[in-house]
Amino acid sequence: MTATITQPNLVPLRSGMYEMPDSIDGTPRLYGQRCTSCGEIFTTTHREYCAYCGKQTMESRRLGTIGIVQTFTIVHQELKGSLMETPYVIARVQLTDDRVQIQTVLCDVEPNDVTIGMQVEICLKQVDEDEDKQIVVSFFFRPATRS
Ligand SMILES: [Zn+2]
Numbered sequence: 001m002t003a004t005i006t007q008p009n010l011v012p013l014r015s016g017m018y019e020m021p022d023s024i025d026g027t028p029r030l031y032g033q034r035c036t037s038c039g040e041i042f043t044t045t046h047r048e049y050c051a052y053c054g055k056q057t058m059e060s061r062r063l064g065t066i067g068i069v070q071t072f073t074i075v076h077q078e079l080k081g082s083l084m085e086t087p088y089v090i091a092r093v094q095l096t097d098d099r100v101q102i103q104t105v106l107c108d109v110e111p112n113d114v115t116i117g118m119q120v121e122i123c124l125k126q127v128d129e130d131e132d133k134q135i136v137v138s139f140f141f142r143p144a145t146r147s
Contacts, residue, residue, distance in 0.1 A: 009134040013083075013127055016045065018139055019062060024124050028139045029062040032098065041098045064097030066144060069118040074111040083127045083138075087111050093120055093141055108142035119144040 010020055019029040033042045035050035037057040049056050072091035075084070089106040091114070106114060107125055120141040128136035 009132075010124070011130060011134045011136050013136055013138040020137075021124065024126065024135065024137060026124070027065050028122055028124050029065065030102065030122065030139070032061045032063040032100065033058045034061045035059075041100050043100050043102050061098075063100070063102075064095045065122045066097070067093035067095045067102075067120055067122075067141065069106075069114065069116055069120060070094050070101060071116060072106070072114050074114075089114050091120070091141065104139070104141045106142065107140040121145065 010024060012018070012020060016031070018031060021027055030043070031045045033044055033047055034040070035042075035053060035055065035057055036059055037055040038050060038053040040050060040052045041061065041063075042051070043063070045060065047058055050058060070092045072089050074087050074089055076087050078086045084105065089109070089111050091104055091106050092101050093104055094101045106120065107123070121144040122139055123142050124137045125140050126135050127138045130136055
């Protein structure tokens with residue numbers, strides 16, 4: 001008989017944005033779309049027509065997990081209802097494989113250590129716990145440890 005380790009349930013803060021890994025240490029995969037006619041990639045998930053060539057040839061795609069910081073801002077003002085503790089960094093990250101940009105919060109880095117051109121990777125972090133003791137998670141990007 002094999003012992004089964006029961007993982008606490010992971011619940012996304014916002015559903016439908018990424019494929020959930022088996023554990024919080026796993027790698028989430030953001031959903032996107034690719035036009036099979038012209039090859040353009042989008043960070044959207046429900047686009048019917050390609051914004052570049054106009055064809056109705058969109059397929060869903062899991063986006064890459066590594067990117068480069070294009071620009072960023074340090075947030076000092078706490079927003080009402082926000083789960084984020086200030087100061088934190090919001091960055092525009094260009095995904096290396098897909099050449100599309102996404103806006104994300106950076107984690108595991110001091111705001112003053114963030115630089116343009118920094119390589120970052122997607123990860124999951126607990127942001128809350130719900131009433132059923134399930135772990136509420138969100139995706140973030142952190143300085144890259146894999147490449
Ligand atoms: Zn297209």
